[in-house]
Amino acid sequence: MYPAVAFGAGIALALLIFPLGLLFGLASYWDLVSGDNAANWIGYEAFARDAWRWPLFRTTLLAPPDGVNILFTDPIPLMALLGKIVFKATGWLPNYFGPWLLLAYGLQSLSGYALLRVLGLERAAALAGSLLFLVVPTFIFRYGHFPLVGHWAILAALALYVLMTRDGGWRPVLLGTGLVLLMVVINPYLMVMAAGVVVAGLGDGLLRRRLGWAQALGGAALLFLGVGVLSVAFGFIEPGRPPSAGGGFGFYSMNLLSPVIPQLSIWPGRASFILAGPPGQYEGFNYLGLGILGLLVLAVVLGWRPLLALLRGRVLLVLALLGMAAYALSTEVYAGTHHILSLPLERFGPFAAISGIFRSSGRFFWPLGYFLLAAALVALRARLGARGVVVLALAALLLQAVEIRPLFASVQQRAQAEAPVIDRAAWMEALRSHDELLIRPQYLCASEANRPVLYALGVVAARLGISTNSAIVNRSGLDCQAEALAFTRDLRHGAQGRDPLVVLLGSDVTPNLARGVAKAAGLACVGASFGYACSSEPLRPSVLALGGPLGPEETIGLNEPVSTFAGANGLRFLGAGWSEPGPWGSFGMGPESRISARLAQPACGDLVMEALVIPLSSGPYLVREAAVTLNDRAAPPARVAGPGEQRVLARLPNPGCTERVEIGLRFEGLRSPQQLGMNTDPRLLSWAVREFTVRTAP
Structure with a gap:
């Protein structure tokens, strides 16, 4: 007794x-889970709905094509294994x-x-x-x-x-x-x-x-x-592989x-x-x-x-x-x-x-x-x-x-049911007509504020047995900067299916960038409450139900100065590789930073970009030079004269006519303020850009 x-x-x-x-x-609770509970559930359901693989706990419904081991989503692996056996035998997925x-x-x-x-x-x-x-x-x-x-x-x-x-x-x-x-x-x-x-x-x-x-x-x-x-x-x-570890x-x-x-x-x-x-x-x-x-x-x-x-x-x-x-x-x-x-x-x-x-x-x-x-x-x-x-x-x-x-x-x-952050029924319907969910940036690269949305989308994808790049795991060696740059070049980057639904988070992707990269990939976007949903054209009714159409793309004119400090209107033209803006401007972050803009009118012949910058410097260390590209065509490097605020010029070869400028700034040998002993910031920073102007070359 x-x-x-x-x-x-x-x-x-x-x-x-x-x-x-x-x-x-109860579904009324578990359909709305967030945080670690959501990570546990998503790992379990993706594992259960996927085929059997080796090692035993690997699923490719998360982060395909390699997939992830659900041990790193903490779903209680033994219980997940028993649940998968039951699901494969009966079609019923037990919630343990x-x-x-x-x-x-x-x-x-x-x-x-x-x-x-x-x-x-x-x-x-x-x-x-x-x-x-x-x-x-x-x-x-x-x-x-x-x-x-x-x-x-x-x-x-x-x-x-x-x-x-x-x-x-x-x-x-x-x-x-x-x-x-x-x-x-x-x-x-x-x-x-x-x-x-x-x-x-x-x-x-x-x-x-x-x-x-x-x-x-x-x-x-x-x-x-x-x-x-x-x-x-x-x-x-x-x-043959080192054990999975994290900092x-x-x-x-x-x-x-x-x-x-x-x-x-x-x-x-x-x-x-x-x-x-x-x-x-x-x-x-x-x-x-x-x-x-x-x-x-x-x-x-x-x-x-x-x-x-x-x-x-x-x-x-x-x-x-x-x-x-x-x-x-x-x-x-x-x-x-x-x-x-x-x-x-x-x-x-x-x-x-x-x-x-x-x-x-x-x-x-x-x-x-x-x-x-x-x-x-x-x-x-x-x-x-x-x-x-x-x-x-x-x-x-x-x-x-x-x-x-x-x-x-x-x-x-903490145990109370979460309030809904997405229209679950609408997203279920939209995802059913696609074969993959791509989220930019994915969970491991997204800000804390975006995580409730990513949990909710992950639960929906797992329920439908649809693969997603956004794996909610507790350790990874993912290079977020490289992934952000890859998606600005190809919105379908990393897609395994032929018909993905692409979600862009509004806090990281500007409307201009969303339009530009979607158009280049043969996709169109609607505005959702937290960003954009993009799919192949013509947009199907289930995608149109997720939000309203995007307005016309904003442009910049030749010889028009564009500011990029906090609150300035030029932030919408910054692509991948930039920090949050501050009073000093926006710092380039990582090995490459990109500017993406549509010109008010086509420009023919070579162009020049003039930028007001502050290079990261400390003692003898100075970020002195940037390799420059225009629309992926190499241009002469841009250099600063020394520390402090200054203007730099970059000549941009343009042998024909263009109505878009995709300017890339690439840096080598970057160090973080933490490495330099300046503060505890671990990010690899390059130049803070306060303003830039594109004009025709003389």
């Missing part, structure tokens, strides 16, 4: 926090995300109960203590990243560690190995945490003479071999004070506060809460002898937990907003590889946090007995639940 009550308590808490539409897969959330909450308290029981607590005390594992703030906080709600795996690993070091035998060894292998197809972070605890159990079990050499070495061999085989089979590791180690870390400083708490001024040096330290949110901190203080004061007894003979577990906690701090250690330590370990090749894969290091405090809670309850049980633990655990539970009410409210708000 006690395990069932513990499991039921977790289910009940999930039902109190989350909307029923989320938990039970809500049931997974219910299961994870139930298993959280059940695994906590199991851990406390194997540590010697009586059933009532273990049940009361198990409820505290449900209100660990970092567990509640992890909603929005479905696989990482599976904290029960850490608790199960700790319980199996106790069995390996107390009872020995093959059973806990095989269960521990099986748990780690299961985590390979749930989440790699949880897999590593569980593996750290299980491997410590094999070692400490051997040192404590509870496991023999065959059991310890056999378990380790099964674990490492199994992880390797599954990682290759499922595409997490691809032979951010040291940014997504834990603050040294995070476990003890109230956050998302009823403390004054802390309702929405997350302690962070760099902003990415939300990934290291590990506040323990007043209830749990209070138990830890009591355990140290009253039960320090039982605490030491618990640690005795468990040296490898202590080292594993402390090692993971140290990794959580990363090589850039912050205490509050103070940067107190920097270690150059990334220069060491193996560490650089590991930190690139497991870049969100702040999560690795979780095993130590759970162990501390369990250890405190064990120590207090030794001093105060089972009844004392029940009373203290329930008091701590009440204090904890009251203190972290802002955290509960925050999660409930």
